[in-house]
Amino acid sequence: MLNLAQIVQSHALSFFYLSSPDLLLGFDSDPALRNLVGVARQTPDLARDGVALRRFGQRIIERLGGKRIHPAWVVPGGVSRPLDASERDSILAEIPDARERAHRTLEWFKKNVASWTEEAAHFGDFPSLYMGLVHEGGNAAYSDGLLRVVDSSGWVMADGVDPRAYDEYLGETVEPWSYLKSTYFKPLGYPAGIYRVGPLARLNVAERLGTSAADAELAEYRDRLGRYPSSSFHYHYARLIEIVHCIDVIDEILSRPDILDPHVRARAQINRNEGVGVSEAPRGVLIHHYKVDDDGLVEWVNLVIATGHNNLAMNRSVLQTARHYIKGDQVKEGMLNRVEAVIRCYDPCLSCSTHAVGQMPLEVDIRDAEGSLLRQVSR
Amino acid sequence: MLVVACGNALRGDDAVGPEVGELLTVGLAGTGATVIVSDQLLPELADDASRARLVVFVDAAADRPAGSVSLRTVAPRRAAAGAAGTDRATGVPAPEARSLDPFSHGMGPEDLLALTRDLYAAVPDAVLVSVGAESFEPGAELSGAVRLAVPRAVEAVQHAISEGVQKASTPHA
Numbered sequence: 042m043l044n045l046a047q048i049v050q051s052h053a054l055s056f057f058y059l060s061s062p063d064l065l066l067g068f069d070s071d072p073a074l075r076n077l078v079g080v081a082r083q084t085p086d087l088a089r090d091g092v093a094l095r096r097f098g099q100r101i102i103e104r105l106g107g108k109r110i111h112p113a114w115v116v117p118g119g120v121s122r123p124l125d126a127s128e129r130d131s132i133l134a135e136i137p138d139a140r141e142r143a144h145r146t147l148e149w150f151k152k153n154v155a156s157w158t159e160e161a162a163h164f165g166d167f168p169s170l171y172m173g174l175v176h177e178g179g180n181a182a183y184s185d186g187l188l189r190v191v192d193s194s195g196w197v198m199a200d201g202v203d204p205r206a207y208d209e210y211l212g213e214t215v216e217p218w219s220y221l222k223s224t225y226f227k228p229l230g231y232p233a234g235i236y237r238v239g240p241l242a243r244l245n246v247a248e249r250l251g252t253s254a255a256d257a258e259l260a261e262y263r264d265r266l267g268r269y270p271s272s273s274f275h276y277h278y279a280r281l282i283e284i285v286h287c288i289d290v291i292d293e294i295l296s297r298p299d300i301l302d303p304h305v306r307a308r309a310q311i312n313r314n315e316g317v318g319v320s321e322a323p324r325g326v327l328i329h330h331y332k333v334d335d336d337g338l339v340e341w342v343n344l345v346i347a348t349g350h351n352n353l354a355m356n357r358s359v360l361q362t363a364r365h366y367i368k369g370d371q372v373k374e375g376m377l378n379r380v381e382a383v384i385r386c387y388d389p390c391l392s393c394s395t396h397a398v399g400q401m402p403l404e405v406d407i408r409d410a411e412g413s414l415l416r417q418v419s420r
Numbered sequence: 421m422l423v424v425a426c427g428n429a430l431r432g433d434d435a436v437g438p439e440v441g442e443l444l445t446v447g448l449a450g451t452g453a454t455v456i457v458s459d460q461l462l463p464e465l466a467d468d469a470s471r472a473r474l475v476v477f478v479d480a481a482a483d484r485p486a487g488s489v490s491l492r493t494v495a496p497r498r499a500a501a502g503a504a505g506t507d508r509a510t511g512v513p514a515p516e517a518r519s520l521d522p523f524s525h526g527m528g529p530e531d532l533l534a535l536t537r538d539l540y541a542a543v544p545d546a547v548l549v550s551v552g553a554e555s556f557e558p559g560a561e562l563s564g565a566v567r568l569a570v571p572r573a574v575e576a577v578q579h580a581i582s583e584g585v586q587k588a589s590t591p592h593a
Binding site: 058077078081082085088089091092093095096099 | 463464466467497534535538539540
């Protein structure tokens with residue numbers, strides 16, 4: 042439930058705070074106003090829905106974990122304390138409002154999606170592999186699942202993969218021009234093994250989500266876009282469907298008879314020196330791999346994070362978007378914004394993972410067909 | 421009354437906001453004031469601000485002498501001037517012409533108050549208590565100068581709240 046709440050609040054941040062200004066106000070609109078304040082002025086209802094959905098997720102995290110960021114509730118062997126009835130009832134009481142706001146936003150997006158046809162065709166629309174966790178039977182899994190990899194035609198490249206064997210399927214490499222690792226599907230090699238994770242990929246690899254309202258939305262999504270949508274622009278649409286799904290699963294979890302069970306933690310000593318944990322984070326598959334000594338002290342760590350899984354795809358998306366929108370050496374702000382916006386589709390953790398302070402630097406070199414530098418633009 | 425104390429507790433003097441906030445959580449208990457400690461200002465705080473008569477922001481300041489404590493009133497940011505400060509060829513605005521950077525998650529008190537106004541039609545009085553910082557390097561310790569400033573910052577917040585209460589209880593204030 043903590044993970045699902047995190048997905049709700051993170052998706053709300055991504056969609057409402059970071060991407061809705063482009064979608065609502067226009068990619069070419071005045072950049073000084075193209076932010077949540079601008080959205081609030083134009084459509085306060087949409088902005089309020091965003092704030093409310095983010096708070097819904099955050100409040101669950103606070104109630105369970107004591108704080109919104111880096112809660113310490115989840116501990117080895119379970120959680121540090123059980124849920125009490127008043128906390129459960131408080132969350133349940135907020136679900137109808139959250140559900141209504143999520144559906145309203147989804148309807149708004151569907152009504153307007155046709156107006157972004159050009160962006161959808163050039164924001165990372167290319168064949169690739171997709172990876173996500175699924176349960177046996179094919180429902181999307183957000184934890185305790187097995188890895189599945191499919192290609193853009195639906196061909197299953199790997200299925201039922203125990204996440205502990207991730208390094209048999211995933212290779213990692215480092216490019217000199219990026220702090221971020223680039224991961225690839227080993228059987229296809231580098232860089233042909235490009236794959237995507239996150240909302241778009243999860244909806245592609247899963248047969249269904251597993252809740253009725255979200256599955257109805259998923260069916261409509263596939264009717265509109267095909268069974269395996271290949272444009273990263275559709276991360277937005279997928280994200281909104283996932284919000285609906287996560288709210289409904291939270292409702293289901295809270296309605297289980299054993300949800301207040303006080304037996305919430307098993308205790309043990311170190312009984313294994315190596316472990317791999319995998320879950321679906323908001324942005325995609327998150328792999329933690331640890332080796333510890335007999336005292337439990339960490340000796341070796343490998344983290345394969347969603348932003349790394351998507352690194353190759355983000356770079357290819359930037360290339361596609363830049364090639365389509367930047368013509369000659371004349372560059373307008375709206376073009377640069379689209380180059381940013383295609384990255385925002387993936388909702389990468391760039392600011393947080395690089396501890397960026399202040400203005401996000403963006404530098405664009407425009408080169409001719411021979412590679413000669415025509416112009417540099419930065420913001 | 422709402423106190424929003426922000427800062428990263430693991431980035432040196434940036435922790436002064438959370439430190440002051442934790443002290444005020446105890447010091448203001450029972451007064452009806454709410455204290456929120458947050459790593460940074462976030463849009464959802466507009467909901468809390470909309471229900472407050474006075475919002476007191478507490479934050480570390482990189483552009484003030486280390487250990488200084490200052491207070492200034494804060495008003496909602498006005499609509500950006502559009503073309504002002506913009507590169508004419510590209511339309512790219514200068515950093516000072518942009519308010520919320522859609523990539524950095526960053527926002528200031530003026531932005532939060534603008535959101536509060538635009539989303540909830542509420543414009544609470546607001547002040548910012550700034551504590552001049554010496555270092556924002558990783559670490560959980562405040563510098564000596566900032567450590568000494570903590571009681572003065574707490575006092576400044578309490579004074580601002582006290583004045584806010586008086587103003588609210590004064591007819592036609």
